[in-house]
Amino acid sequence: MRNLNPTAPARSAIDLGLTVRDLHGSIYQAMAARADLDPGSQQILVGGIGSGKTTELLLAEQWLKEHGQTFILYIDITAETDLSGLNSGALLAGLGLHLSRAFEEHGSANGFSSQERKTTDLASERIRDFAYGQHQTPGKLKPPFPPMRRDIDGMHQHLEVLLKAVRGQSLDTVVIFDGLDRLITPEKFWAVVDQDFQVLRRLQVAVIAAAPLSILYGSGRPISEYFDRVHHIPTLQGKAGSASTMRSVLAQRGAPDLLSELEIEKICEASGGVLRDLIALARDAGEAAYMDESDSIKSVHIKTVIKQLGESYLRGLNTDQLKALRALIETGTFDVSSRIGIELLVTRRVLEYSATDFRVHPALAPLIAQN
């Protein structure tokens, strides 16, 4: 049962061998290879909530460590700081701090002359001031203040000092930024990344970043065109072989020990191909049987957990959203570029199976009909 933990840290799931590496057609390899071969390239990874983005990013990190000639940093920037103020400079500050720490921990400054050491230490100090603020000047990683172009350009110099030291060891730098997909709208995403990514491109630091799903549609499209490559993780259902892919995800985690073939099929269908929902439904079904003191997982347990998931998607919907969902169910019409359409996509009430195939989450659909 512990292997069916939908909220286990992605890194530990990878380390325990619970992930299916080619689940999304080896997107991670494509991202990593491009970053390795093209210094300064900038790629984004988009996918719905619970689609496995963090896993793909960590697999890319692993691939680069094993195969690339790169100095690689994975940063969940939303774990480091509060981005709700949409503050430019936060990504540069986060990268700078990680670079400084990596220098201290791995002794990358070994072999430097005392002058070189002084220069890198001073750059690290300036980066910390930029991140956390000096006596009079607020930092980038505190409650936000309007971004200053001059400020960010200044950071360019300090980062360049550390990056030069990395290049001195014949390595290019790749940074993976996770968490930026939670900025939800393309405008918020762009407000945070725009200036920072321009600096990183000038510094020839390759970037791979999680980005909001909304960037594929409507007002997000011009923003997505800035990037060298946009990788999309679609929901698992709807493409050839998806049923066996979902089964392999559950098999990797020992689900066939708990669930019959028929029950696995029901869970795969009810998950809509959302990876986290798939794993959670399997876990919850086992839990429901345990709570019922049943010897095995029965149909009633599957039904209960599917309904629980559906109710959680149903809650919080407003009348406009309910109308749009009903229209999708009854007539197949869905305006993916509208504000309502993007909201429903981002919150996984509507799932994208292709550029033109959108469906209501299967756990939610029967409850819409009843409402």
Added chain:
Amino acid sequence: MAEFISQAAFEIGRRLELRGLDAESWLIVIGPAEREPEALDTFLLELGATIDHPVRVIQIEDQSTSKISQTLREPAADTVILTGFGVFTPAIWREWDLGRSRLERPGAIILWLTSATLSEFCANAPNIRGFVGGSIFRLSQSGSAMTDSEISERIRELESHYQMSSDQMIERAAKGELSAEPQIAEWLILLGRGDLI
């Protein structure tokens, strides 16, 4: 059929134990309106008794994720009940949702919500909602999911399973002769003897 299934505190405890108390579980308990703190106190007591693991309540009010993140890490492995979401605006929920990574910890997080705050949460925090999934449970009004006849029936089942009367079980529990199984804890709570857990 009711919207979400109802569960008593000890049933929530059994779920957490099955998942693993260090499994980064997220779940929601829909309690009564926040003006009834007694329900939360009772829930805290029964949950703590069931899982034999530290449980604490954190009043959120309007604290930022940075501040809460620190509180959640000190310590990081216990079970935490977060309450006080009545003051949350949609903007605060979205800020929390954006900062979900800073809330993650090995110990379980239980969001104590009312029906109204649950709707606000589901509307504005899709990333945290994705972690909760279908783990949303109503706490029944009496704090237990069972009627008097159901309680009697359940006690009879436990007596039959363990081949001893409730009085014998209480005597042995008082002497510390019983193992810390969830069903024993449940039995004691049903008899109103949670003090012996």
